[in-house]
Amino acid sequence: MRVGRILKDNYVIPIVCIVLALVLSSAIANAMGPGSTGPDISGEFNQTVNLSLNGGGLALGITDYRLALDQNLRQLGINVHGHAHVSVKGWYNHDVSDGTLLELDEAYIDIYRDLFDLRLGQQVVSWGAAYGLNPTDYINPIPLTSVSDQGGFMDISGLPVPAIYVSAYPSWKDTSFEADVALVLNPRFQELPIPGFPIPETPKSFVDRLEIAGRIGKNFGMWDLYISGFRGWEDMPVLWFEFGSFPPGEDSPFLIPKTAYRKATSFGASASGTSGPYTFWGEGSYNFPDKMKELDIPSSNSPISSNDSYFQVVAGADRMFGDAGQYYLMGQYIYNSQGSLLSPYNMPGEEVKAGHYLAAIARATIHDDHEIELLSIYGISDDSGIVVPKYTYKINPIFSAWIGTTFLVGDEGGEFGSLSEGKSAVAGIKAVW
């Protein structure tokens, strides 16, 4: 009965989407006549299972899927060099009975001209040279809540936003460079991760909501360098307590939690290059948030967020070993002047200590079928971190299965304590088509 309900609740819509996509693809291909090709269909499906190591048995974890259609515009009979893409996705966390069964992921049209390439629609714009944490990836917010899922180190990508993205590649004599501009029409504001605070208002006016980002890139021999800037909204709201009136008989006033979104201006640079068998990268951004009088100190408020500017720097290197590149090592240093990577907030009156982190990945691939991976991140500032071992077996070109867990290193009350799986492991199966 339970299995039947789970199937009904969580699998029907993805299956219906897949069937509809196949039918749609076939119909388009038929309508376009012989010799034409319909859209390419691709997708993936993941199912995780939580394994209790204390005899607690098995429990379904997270179900998620993604389905994408890609179509060359000329093959649709449109005389434009370009491409269209639509993808939908959904997920359901069985443990907390929460999820989204169907939502639009990306939906955009690419137009390729001699002077520029244009992407118009809901999209992810990926900037930056570092691994995982990209200080110059200004545009698409990363949902903090998803970090805690499955150990926090799964394939987490930014949320797509409706935007106009133009890339130009001008050249003069023997010098060429790249210029990119992104105009975000409707940014996505992140939910408040701390309960008890009111949901902040988002800006109402279309013009006020707009964000803009730009970058210029140039190749210098074995190195690529980008300089970038951004003016727009911070992903997370700022928080503060406002002092209310004194309750009868009390010495301290009411504390009224307050929230608001604010704009910021950012400047950054990223570089990546190779030397011998090593690839190196470095990336950083300096961010100037708009000052809010509510966060000023001293004031009549007790701020959790700060008016101070902040910056992040990431630098690292990697290399492959072995005759067939089957061994991989990566090391990366992360600096965050705001403190924690997982939260931009500090308790009122708490001194902000910059966060220093070391991240590393070691991986061995055996004949492309078996993969053993050890991933770790360690916070130097609070002497805590996590180690995430994972084994993946590629059953065939479509299916792969994996099992892993997350071990806490150091204090459970440290920054990464909430990411530990404790006495449990997570296994999963993935299908890609």
Add this chain to the structure above:
Amino acid sequence: MEFKGETQRQINSAGFRIKNVYVSILVIGIFISLFSGIVYGADLTAKEILDQVEGTVLFAGDGSARIELITESKRGQQRSNTLQIYRKEDEDNTEKQLLEYLRPADVAGTKLLSITKSESKDSEIWLYMPALGKERRIATQEMQTKFMGTDFTYEEISGTAAYEEDYESERLDDDVVDGNKCYVLRLAPTGESEYTFVKMWVWQDEFIPVKIEFYGRGDKLRKILETADWKKNESDKWEPANVVMSDIVSGTKTIIKIEETSEADIPDDYFTVRYLRRH
């Protein structure tokens, strides 16, 4: 915080495949751009035969190919990737290559661009991963020294071009391979090499190397490179439909099935980071 574990895995996996792909490029290089001028002669010396073979082995100029690259484990398990390969050589001898994975789905859309300038020792290589939506640079040195894919070194695959200079050649008794008369050459390295000698079967009618055996310490056979299903392409040049490289020691194989080749000119903009980002 974002830490793209899956993408990392893809990078590593792609890196593993990159090396396989390089093998395939070189093999295609050997067998696509083949010599059509033929000199017959039963009394040809080994050096004269090598002279005919040499110059046929370098894949020069523009071209593209679609291949299926199959790696086979000792237990016989096979993994298959289908790739589209574009190649161009500029007038200043800058070599440009673009590879795109077409199948399977987990790597489809992954692209690899490499540019090697004639005066440069290292290649500039960018790897584009569709899941990440951006490209990243890849270091190349190890690929160049060890040779790139599976179990093969650069010398094994492309060393034919230097056989005349770096090997002492000796002609052995003629042989027949797949019904074709072949010259058989014994090539012993004059300098440092991991092989004690190499045996090469050269198809007499076309001066095409159709089989190569590599012998190591103790004159033990270590690897065999074999070709099959030769046919003329649209440019009236011979090419094999199948190339198999067998590592006798490890028991592994790399099988290359050439599905389609073309010598049509490839536009310059294919070999740019801009093109990598396009669908």
